[in-house]
Amino acid sequence: MKYGIAVKLALLLAAVGICASALTGAYSYGVSRSLLVESSQQSLVAATQVLGRRVDTSLEEIARNLQVLANHPSVRRTLKQPDPQMNAQLAELFELMMQANPAYFQIRLISADNFGLEQVRVDRLGPSFINVPEADLQEKGHFSYVSETLQLPSGTVYMSRITINHERGVYTGAERPSMQLAMPVRDTDGKALGVVVINLDVDGMFALLATDLPLDFRLFLANGQGDILIHPDHSKTFGFDRGRRVLLQDEFAATRSLVTGATSQVVFQQPTTDGLLQPVVMAFVRQPLKLRSEEGQLYVGLAQPLSSVREGARHLGLLIMISVLGFGLLGLLGTLFLARLVLRPLRQLIAAANLFGRGQEIGYLPLDRQDEIGELARSFQQMQRQIGEQLGSLHASQEQLKQMAQYDALTELPNRRMLQDRLDLAIARARRHGGCAAVLFIDLDNFKDINDGWGHDAGDAVLVAVAQRLRLSVRDTDTVARLGGDEFVVLLDGPDTERDAALIAGKLIDCLSPGIPFQGGTLRVAASIGISIFPQHGITAPQLLMAADRAMYSVKANGRGGFGFAVLQD
Numbered sequence: 001m002k003y004g005i006a007v008k009l010a011l012l013l014a015a016v017g018i019c020a021s022a023l024t025g026a027y028s029y030g031v032s033r034s035l036l037v038e039s040s041q042q043s044l045v046a047a048t049q050v051l052g053r054r055v056d057t058s059l060e061e062i063a064r065n066l067q068v069l070a071n072h073p074s075v076r077r078t079l080k081q082p083d084p085q086m087n088a089q090l091a092e093l094f095e096l097m098m099q100a101n102p103a104y105f106q107i108r109l110i111s112a113d114n115f116g117l118e119q120v121r122v123d124r125l126g127p128s129f130i131n132v133p134e135a136d137l138q139e140k141g142h143f144s145y146v147s148e149t150l151q152l153p154s155g156t157v158y159m160s161r162i163t164i165n166h167e168r169g170v171y172t173g174a175e176r177p178s179m180q181l182a183m184p185v186r187d188t189d190g191k192a193l194g195v196v197v198i199n200l201d202v203d204g205m206f207a208l209l210a211t212d213l214p215l216d217f218r219l220f221l222a223n224g225q226g227d228i229l230i231h232p233d234h235s236k237t238f239g240f241d242r243g244r245r246v247l248l249q250d251e252f253a254a255t256r257s258l259v260t261g262a263t264s265q266v267v268f269q270q271p272t273t274d275g276l277l278q279p280v281v282m283a284f285v286r287q288p289l290k291l292r293s294e295e296g297q298l299y300v301g302l303a304q305p306l307s308s309v310r311e312g313a314r315h316l317g318l319l320i321m322i323s324v325l326g327f328g329l330l331g332l333l334g335t336l337f338l339a340r341l342v343l344r345p346l347r348q349l350i351a352a353a354n355l356f357g358r359g360q361e362i363g364y365l366p367l368d369r370q371d372e373i374g375e376l377a378r379s380f381q382q383m384q385r386q387i388g389e390q391l392g393s394l395h396a397s398q399e400q401l402k403q404m405a406q407y408d409a410l411t412e413l414p415n416r417r418m419l420q421d422r423l424d425l426a427i428a429r430a431r432r433h434g435g436c437a438a439v440l441f442i443d444l445d446n447f448k449d450i451n452d453g454w455g456h457d458a459g460d461a462v463l464v465a466v467a468q469r470l471r472l473s474v475r476d477t478d479t480v481a482r483l484g485g486d487e488f489v490v491l492l493d494g495p496d497t498e499r500d501a502a503l504i505a506g507k508l509i510d511c512l513s514p515g516i517p518f519q520g521g522t523l524r525v526a527a528s529i530g531i532s533i534f535p536q537h538g539i540t541a542p543q544l545l546m547a548a549d550r551a552m553y554s555v556k557a558n559g560r561g562g563f564g565f566a567v568l569q570d
């Protein structure tokens with residue numbers, strides 16, 4: 001039993017278990033993976049929406065700052081009557097505001113007079129600020145952020161398009177993506193005195209807004225017409241500034257529905273392209289701007305590497321694989337243990353059956369168990385009992401058959417067949433030791449008369465009594481047999497047989513002479529005996545029997561009731 005049932009059962013169950021859990025694992029992995037990717041995509045959309053709203057909120061905050069400045073009494077006063085001291089104080093105020101708002105490139109106070117001459121201007125230059133000297137101040141009346149803002153009602157914000165700042169001046173904002181937010185400064189009677197302008201660092205503002213996003217996220221921004229303004233590949237930004245527009249809807253076909261207004265958000269997977277070194281999931285939202293602006297709306301986008309989206313799914317897959325293998329192994333060990341547990345009593349039964357087959361004590365059987373194994377053990381015990389009983393009766397029958405084959409049923413003396421065997425044995429022994437054997441052939445005289453006169457039962461009683469008397473008259477080592485009817489044979493075996501034969505024949509005749517009591521009466525019986533001796537009268541059993549038989553007939557012929565020896569062979 002190289003691979004027993006336990007191993008086979010364990011392997012089968014473990015294989016079934018592993019297949020089932022692998023299929024379940026694969027299915028749940030597939031479903032969970034889709035759900036995880038879907039959930040990541042939804043999270044990306046939500047993050048993009050939050051970012052878009054933050055842009056709008058930031059612009060509103062800038063508008064509130066503009067309001068503070070436009071309504072500042074010193075601003076009005078210096079626009080009405082320029083005062084270098086007041087200008088210096090305002091410059092300090094502008095600087096403080098720029099310190100608090102890192103995305104402000106520049107704050108200016110521009111007069112409505114003198115062709116829009118800058119009154120106060122503070123520029124950011126790296127970590128420091130420059131209060132531009134009066135001599136370097138410029139006329140800005142021809143810029144729309146001045147001319148158009150002067151037309152606006154008090155408290156209204158002008159917001160320019162986002163462009164590359166080509167205005168003259170050496171400061172951090174030069175040649176960088178920027179936008180101008182301006183507000184008119186009006187006198188109490190509503191007369192426009194000038195404008196306050198904040199030049200905003202667009203990249204800086206978005207970098208600030210996106211600070212809490214994961215490092216591998218990439219930011220995208222397009223203006224209301226779809227011109228890409230922020231892209232990891234800078235060659236794709238502000239294409240219109242170089243005379244070749246690069247549009248969001250051309251770059252990412254999936255955003256067309258967004259640009260045409262069919263949807264307010266899109267999420268899609270993008271294979272590797274310029275500026276995106278690996279496949280990403282991208283989400284874009286259309287962000288309407290609350291402030292009146294030339295853009296009207298912006299398109300804000302975020303890209304997340306597909307690998308990080310799938311990271312969770314990969315982790316899940318690994319967990320599922322470990323679980324499947326772990327549970328498979330546990331299942332295998334558990335099944336092996338269970339199978340051994342179940343098979344132990346079966347092995348006991350096998351051992352018991354083997355012992356029973358060899359006729360040995362069968363030992364312990366799990367008879368107390370209430371399950372199928374207990375039932376099997378009880379059936380086995382029952383079968384063992386029945387087989388034992390049947391074997392017993394078979395042995396008894398065999399013994400009976402043996403008795404019947406070798407003994408006479410009436411007298412219980414050895415029959416002709418057994419006599420034959422004993423005679424053969426005696427001849428062989430005599431031959432080997434140079435001894436002899438004697439056959440005394442006994443036939444009752446006129447036995448027929450007893451039958452006829454007293455009935456067959458009387459004859460039987462006589463035969464039984466004769467057998468008993470003959471038996472008691474010889475040694476235990478001698479054989480007294482009944483050949484049939486009223487014929488008996490006594491076989492004498494020993495060194496002095498020849499001399500004793502006549503003696504014993506006389507003794508036998510004498511033992512029969514007492515009457516045999518039967519039903520209140522007495523039956524009389526006598527016998528004639530013929531004697532043959534080995535080797536004188538024959539050297540085989542038939543020869544000896546025949547010689548003795550003939551001798552017995554000679555006795556009968558000579559008047560019965562005596563014995564005589566066989567005639568010597570020539």
Ligand SMILES: Nc1nc2c(ncn2[C@@H]2O[C@H](COP(=O)(O)OP(=O)(O)OP(=O)(O)O)[C@@H](O)[C@H]2O)c(=O)[nH]1
Binds near residue numbers: 459
């Ligand atoms: N009761 C009884 N009678 C038997 C049995 N076997 C044989 N006999 C009878 O025994 C008798 C034998 O008779 P025989 O030996 O031929 O003759 P016999 O009357 O003995 O006369 P002799 O032998 O010449 O002296 C027959 O009548 C048989 O029927 C038996 O088992 N029981």
